[in-house]
Amino acid sequence: MLQKILNFELQPKYRLQLEFKKSGKTYRVITYVPDFLIYHFNTTEELIDVKGMITQQGEMRNKIFDYNYPGLKLDVWRKYDVGK
Structure with missing residues (x-):
């Protein structure tokens, strides 16, 4: 479902x-x-991170982020998946 955007950083x-x-x-x-x-x-609030590829270090960082900020939604997009 699309949501209207108020602002972004x-x-x-x-x-x-x-x-x-x-x-x-x-x-x-x-x-x-x-x-x-x-x-x-x-x-x-929604966080979007666009990556060329997903690395093991990136996956670990995402897990630590999810642990420290459980109330924030993090979406990680791979560049070649955008638009599909």
């Missing part, structure tokens, strides 16, 4: 893991940056 940034230190080494924050955040008139 390009490349919003979501933090997946905080920076931390272990054994004297500093590990940087891990972020996820999908391509679009779409705000619908019915107050729902």
Whole structure:
């Protein structure tokens, strides 16, 4: 079902893991940056990420995103599937 779009953002940034230190080494924050955040008139939000191909690292990042942000819908599109 098509929904009317109220607004959108390009490349919003979501933090997946905080920076931390272990054994004297500093590990940087891990972020996820999908391509679009779409705000619908019915107050729902939808994230769209367009990928050329799905990698193992990308799948892992998506799982961590889903765990940290269970209320947000993430759709990952492969470029060659768009328009089908």
